Every structure is written in C-alpha cells, then in structure tokens.
Amino acid sequence: MAAKAKGSIVLKLLIVVLAAMLWATITIPNKIWTEEKRMTTIGRKNLETVYEAERFYYTRTNSYLPADSLEKLAAFIQNDSTIQVKQKINELTNALYNSIHSVLELPVFSALVPISQAVDEINGDLQFNTRYFNRYDHLVVQKDDILRDLEKFNTSVSFPNFARATLYVDSLYGLQERINEEDLQTTALLALRYVDSLEYLLPNVEMTAVDDFWGSEYTKIFNFVKDIKKTDLVKVTSVADRLKKFIDRINTAMKEFQQIDIQQNINLLDTQKQALSGIYNDFITHDNFLITQQPGILRLDEVDSMLIGFNQRNFTCPDTFDGTERYIISYKPNSTNLVVECPNLLNTFHERLMEATTPLQQVSWFPYLDKVRAHLDSTINYMNFVKERYRLIRLDKSGEVVLNLKEIVAEMQSLDNVLFYRYSQRVRTFIDTVQTEKKLSVLKPMVEDLLNPLDTLATRVETRQVGDLEKRLQFFGQKIQALDSLIDVRIKKDVPAIYPEYEKVFGIVEELKSTFNPQDAVNLRNARSSIEESLLEALNGYHERVYGVFTKKHINHGYISNGTKSWESED
Structure with a gap:
C-alpha cells in the first residue's frame, strides 16, 4: 500500500510538471514574440521621429544636429512657435469637437439622427433607381408619391418643431x-445657436403627429417594396432590401x-450648452483669439504628431x-542628405567584419596594383612634359x-573597365572603410557588391x-607606339620616344603575378563566407537564449536614408 501511495504522489508530481511545461510552451513564446514586435515597432517609430525632427530643424536652420545634440533638437522643436500653435489649435479643436459630440450623444438626438439619416438614404435610393422604376408605370407613380411625402419631414405644417429640430441636429453633425x-470661433458660435434652438424646440416636438404620419408612410413604402419584389428588378438592383432596412x-x-424622458434630456442639454459656452468664451480670450480664427485641426498629421511628442x-x-x-545620425555639411540609423547589433557586425578582413590587409598583389597605377600616372606626366618641352602644340x-x-592620356586615367583591377580596388576600399x-x-x-x-x-x-x-596595358602600349611614330613623321625635331618609358609597366605586372599565393585565395573565400554570414546576422537578427529553452530575437531595426525606409525597400 505504501508503494502504491508513493507511486501515486510521483504520478501527480509528474502531471503538475508536465502541465507547467505545457503552459510555458504556450504562453512564453507568445510573450517573447509580442515583446519582439513591440521593440521593432517602437524602434522604427523612433527612427522616423528622429529623422523628421532633424528634417524640421533643417528647414529652419539649413543644418542638421549630431546624435549627441538631440536634447538641443528637442528643445528647439518644443520652443518653435509653429509647432506650439498647431498643438494649441489641435487641443482647442478637440475640446470643441468633444463638446458637440456630447450634445449629439444625448438619447433624444441619438433617436432623431437615425430618422433623418434613413430618410436621406431612402430619398437617394429612390432617385438613383429611377431608371429601373421607369420600366413599370405603377412603380413610378408610387415612387413619386413617396418622394413628395418624405419632403414633409422637413416642411410639414403638422410638425414644424420636429422638422426644425431635425434640421438643427443635422446642422450640428x-x-x-x-x-x-x-x-473655430464661427463653429463654436453656430453650435451654441443650434443648441439654443434645440433647447427651445424639444419641449414642443409634435411626436404624435410625426408618429401618425410615419405610420401611413411606412405602409406606403412597405407596399412599394413588395411591388418591386414582384418584378424582375430584383435581378438588377437591391433597392427593395435597402428600403426595407431603412424604414425598419x-x-x-x-x-x-x-x-425618452424629454425633460431629462432638456436638463442634460442645458448642461452641455454651458460647457459649449465655456469653450466659446475660452476661444475669444486674449490668448486664444487669433489662433481660433483659424480652421480647426482635429488630428495632427503624422509628422506633426511625431514632432510634438x-x-x-x-x-x-x-x-x-x-x-x-543613441541612434546614429549621418549627414554632410551643406547637403540635404540625411541618414538616421539603428545602432543595435552594429558593434558585433563591425567586429566580425574587422576579423574577416584582417587577413586581406596583407594581400600580396595590392602594392603592385599601386605600382601599375603610379607608373601609368608617371607616363601621363612624361607625355605632358614632352608636349610642353618640345612645343608639340606649336x-x-x-x-x-x-x-x-x-586621347591616350584620357584613356589611361582609369582602369575601371579592367575587372581584376576594379574588383581589387573594391576589396581594398571595403577593407579601409571597415576600419x-x-x-x-x-x-x-x-558587402552586397563585394561577394x-x-x-x-x-x-x-x-x-x-x-x-x-x-590586354588593357598592351592597348595603351600600342597607342603610345603609334603616337611615337606619328611624332617622328609630323614633328621635324628630335623628340624622345615615350614608349621606352611606358613599357616598364609590363615588368611590374610580371612581378604582380609572381606574388600570387594560394593562401590569398583561401583568405578571400573565407572572408567572403564570414562577411556574408555577418551581414545576414545583422539583417536577420541574433537569437538570445531565454528561459533556458526559448530564444529571443534581437534585430537591427534598419535606417532611413533621405526619406527611404530600409525595412520598406527590403519588403
């Protein structure tokens, strides 16, 4: 029995452990993913905010600020009068909007508004579908009769207070x-006048007359809907279903x-009117008078919201x-070019690139490429010397x-069309840049251009x-030899040949080839692999182990270069 009891306890403990593991498997990954997404969202929003703040500063000063001066940038924006005015107008606009909204949210108006809106929808549907109704004379007659009746919602002498109240509610909307x-001042003043009128009209709304009128009108439209459904119009328009929906x-x-308790709503309306009156009085104070003569700003645009925050x-x-x-801010003086960049993972990225390129710093043939370039430049200088010394122009x-x-000088200025030279220079430039x-x-x-x-x-x-x-150097040599021959023919003077000076370059090339070392090839391939892996890790993120068995992904959130967001261009 004791053994059985002991086994039962072990089984229960095992169940508890497995349940805990199941709970962790379900909840922890979701928690990690949510945090990763939050980090990315905040990080990229920060990048956009810093970028827009720098651009705003540039529009005012024709310059940017470095990352260590972001406090100065924030203070500059907070003290900018344009931003302050927009923020103030936005606050006042929302105060007025919310006050009007509170009036319209009163139960009495919440009931009136759907009536007015549905009547407008019915009017619109009847007129829009006239081309279909014209196929049937009896439908045209019914449609015209309904349209005439619906006008009474706004003009009937049987319930003028209801019609005017509906009109004022629509005007508030x-x-x-x-x-x-x-x-803003005009809007607030009109809102006050409409509310005043509604406060007067509400006790006198003729709901009995309205209800009687609508009972008759409902029957007309309901019968009209049934008549439409008896025709083939149901195949080309859904007007019947729409009309039924609106009358319901x-x-x-x-x-x-x-x-609705009308008196209670009148009391509530009076409270809202006082609040609206207070807002209007605030608009015409000395501090707000000028800015409330401008149109409202209900929602700041995205950039203004970033700047204010x-x-x-x-x-x-x-x-x-x-x-x-801090975010990395890059720009050049006297230029509009601007890059704002996330620093995350870049230290590791840089360290790995440094490690990958270290073996390439001593590549054997690089110095000989410099000698080739130097010899070409020396030949160019010698050619220009000959031209001036021996007065070839004259x-x-x-x-x-x-x-x-x-022509020869111009062609010798660049070796960029020589693949070996161009690729070697690209590698050297990358090595120097990484430092x-x-x-x-x-x-x-x-990196993408280097692999x-x-x-x-x-x-x-x-x-x-x-x-x-x-091949390229031989091409230059042939051109120079042809030039030497032309000088001998055209210039009746003892001008020294240029080619003997130039042809020494071929000896440099032979020395270059003799330095080729198989280990250099190995280093190049190893560097390629390491550099590519480093870039992919920087782009795809680093996985940190958390909670023992789970991983949390850290990524570089990208950069914004002259308005282009890297994460959007990559997508």
Missing part, C-alpha cells in the same frame, strides 16, 4: 464633420423617441542588447599629334590569370 474647414431603422428610432524616449534604441545607444600644324596624345565605419546603411550595399568580386579574385589567384589587365 455638419459642424462636427467640417470642423477642419471653418474657423426609422421604426426603431421612433419607438426609442417615444420612450519628440523627447528623450526617442533618442535611443529600445533594444538594449548592445547596451543603451610644331604640330595639323593638330593630330596633340589630339592623339590627349572606421560600422553603419549598416554604408556597409550593407558595399562576387571576392570569389572572382580567388579564382584569378588560383589560375594566375590577369589577362584583362595585360
């Missing part, structure tokens, strides 16, 4: 909808209106995996010698193949 179009809506509103919380990345770091009557010389640069906005495009050159150069080293460089 209109003020609310167009609050951004009219100046009016019926419901009428019933609600009948149950710009503060220290926006200065740093919310993901502190690399520590608390002696060359046809101008052909000087023209050919200039001082860690920004993803700079390094990402460089293929690293592979190509490794293959070139293994095969000792620099044919494109040799």
Whole structure:
C-alpha cells in the first residue's frame, strides 16, 4: 500500500510538471514574440521621429544636429512657435469637437439622427433607381408619391418643431464633420445657436403627429417594396432590401423617441450648452483669439504628431542588447542628405567584419596594383612634359599629334573597365572603410557588391590569370607606339620616344603575378563566407537564449536614408 501511495504522489508530481511545461510552451513564446514586435515597432517609430525632427530643424536652420545634440533638437522643436500653435489649435479643436459630440450623444438626438439619416438614404435610393422604376408605370407613380411625402419631414405644417429640430441636429453633425474647414470661433458660435434652438424646440416636438404620419408612410413604402419584389428588378438592383432596412431603422428610432424622458434630456442639454459656452468664451480670450480664427485641426498629421511628442524616449534604441545607444545620425555639411540609423547589433557586425578582413590587409598583389597605377600616372606626366618641352602644340600644324596624345592620356586615367583591377580596388576600399565605419546603411550595399568580386579574385589567384589587365596595358602600349611614330613623321625635331618609358609597366605586372599565393585565395573565400554570414546576422537578427529553452530575437531595426525606409525597400 505504501508503494502504491508513493507511486501515486510521483504520478501527480509528474502531471503538475508536465502541465507547467505545457503552459510555458504556450504562453512564453507568445510573450517573447509580442515583446519582439513591440521593440521593432517602437524602434522604427523612433527612427522616423528622429529623422523628421532633424528634417524640421533643417528647414529652419539649413543644418542638421549630431546624435549627441538631440536634447538641443528637442528643445528647439518644443520652443518653435509653429509647432506650439498647431498643438494649441489641435487641443482647442478637440475640446470643441468633444463638446458637440456630447450634445449629439444625448438619447433624444441619438433617436432623431437615425430618422433623418434613413430618410436621406431612402430619398437617394429612390432617385438613383429611377431608371429601373421607369420600366413599370405603377412603380413610378408610387415612387413619386413617396418622394413628395418624405419632403414633409422637413416642411410639414403638422410638425414644424420636429422638422426644425431635425434640421438643427443635422446642422450640428455638419459642424462636427467640417470642423477642419471653418474657423473655430464661427463653429463654436453656430453650435451654441443650434443648441439654443434645440433647447427651445424639444419641449414642443409634435411626436404624435410625426408618429401618425410615419405610420401611413411606412405602409406606403412597405407596399412599394413588395411591388418591386414582384418584378424582375430584383435581378438588377437591391433597392427593395435597402428600403426595407431603412424604414425598419426609422421604426426603431421612433419607438426609442417615444420612450425618452424629454425633460431629462432638456436638463442634460442645458448642461452641455454651458460647457459649449465655456469653450466659446475660452476661444475669444486674449490668448486664444487669433489662433481660433483659424480652421480647426482635429488630428495632427503624422509628422506633426511625431514632432510634438519628440523627447528623450526617442533618442535611443529600445533594444538594449548592445547596451543603451543613441541612434546614429549621418549627414554632410551643406547637403540635404540625411541618414538616421539603428545602432543595435552594429558593434558585433563591425567586429566580425574587422576579423574577416584582417587577413586581406596583407594581400600580396595590392602594392603592385599601386605600382601599375603610379607608373601609368608617371607616363601621363612624361607625355605632358614632352608636349610642353618640345612645343608639340606649336610644331604640330595639323593638330593630330596633340589630339592623339590627349586621347591616350584620357584613356589611361582609369582602369575601371579592367575587372581584376576594379574588383581589387573594391576589396581594398571595403577593407579601409571597415576600419572606421560600422553603419549598416554604408556597409550593407558595399558587402552586397563585394561577394562576387571576392570569389572572382580567388579564382584569378588560383589560375594566375590577369589577362584583362595585360590586354588593357598592351592597348595603351600600342597607342603610345603609334603616337611615337606619328611624332617622328609630323614633328621635324628630335623628340624622345615615350614608349621606352611606358613599357616598364609590363615588368611590374610580371612581378604582380609572381606574388600570387594560394593562401590569398583561401583568405578571400573565407572572408567572403564570414562577411556574408555577418551581414545576414545583422539583417536577420541574433537569437538570445531565454528561459533556458526559448530564444529571443534581437534585430537591427534598419535606417532611413533621405526619406527611404530600409525595412520598406527590403519588403
């Protein structure tokens, strides 16, 4: 029995443990994903906010501020009169909007509004579908009769107070909808007048007459709906169903209106009127008089909202995996170019790139490429010396010698069309850049342009193949030899040949080829693999182990370069 009891306890403990594990498996990943998403949302919103704040500062000062001066930037924006005015107008507009909304939310108006709106919908549907009704004479007669009756909602002598009350409620709705179009003082004053009128009209609304009228009208429209459904119009229009929906809506509103305590609503309306009056009086005070003569701003645009809310919380990345770091701000003086960048993971990214490129700093043939370039520059200088020293411009009557010389000089200025040279220079530029640069906005495009050159150069080293460089240099040599021959023919003077000076470049190329080392090829391929992995980790994120068996993803939230968001261009 004791053994059985002991086994029972173990089983219960096992069940508890398994239940806890199941709970953790369900809840913890969701918690982690929610936090990851929150970090990304905040991080990218911060990037946008800092970017827009810098752009705003630029519009005022024609300059940007560095990351260590974001406090100054925030203070500048907070003290800007334009921003302050927009913020104040927004606050006052919302105060007025909410006050009008509170009036319209009163039960009596909540019942009146659906009636007015449904009548408008019925009118619109009847007129819009006239082309269908015209197929049947009896439907045209019914439609016209209903339209005439519906006009009485606004003009009937049987219930003028109801008609006027409905009109004023509609006008209040209109003020609310167009609050951004009219100046705030006028809107507030009109709202007060409408509320005054409603306060007078409500006790005298002729609901019995309205109810009697609607009972008759409901029957007409209901029968009209039935007649429509007996025709083939149901195949081309849903007007019958829509009309039924609207008359039912009016019926419901009428019933609600009948149950409303009018006096209680009048008392509530008086309270709202006092609040509205207080808002109007605030509008015409000395501090607000001028700004409330402007149209309302119910919602600030996205940029203005960012600027108004710009503060220290926006200065740093919310993901502190690399520590608390400010966003990176890059710009050039006297230029509109601006990049705001997330710092997260960039330290690790930079360290890995430094490690990957260290073996490439001593690549054997790089110095010889410098010698090739230097020798070409020396030859160019020598050609220009010959031109000036021996007065080729004056002696060359046809101008052909000087023209050919200039063409050769222009072609020798660049070796960018030589793949081996161009790819080697690209690698060297990347190595130099990595020494001082860690920004993803700079390094990402460089890495993407570097991967293929690293592979190509490794293959070139293994095969000792620099044919494109040799071919280009031979082309220059042929041009120079032709120039020497032309000088001999056209210039009747002892001018030294240029080619003997130039042809030394081929010896440099042979030395370059002799330095090719298989280890360089290995280093190039290893660097390619490490650089690509480093970029992918920076882009895809680093997974940190949490709670023992789960992982939390840390990512770089990207950058904004001259208005382009990296996360959108990547998508």
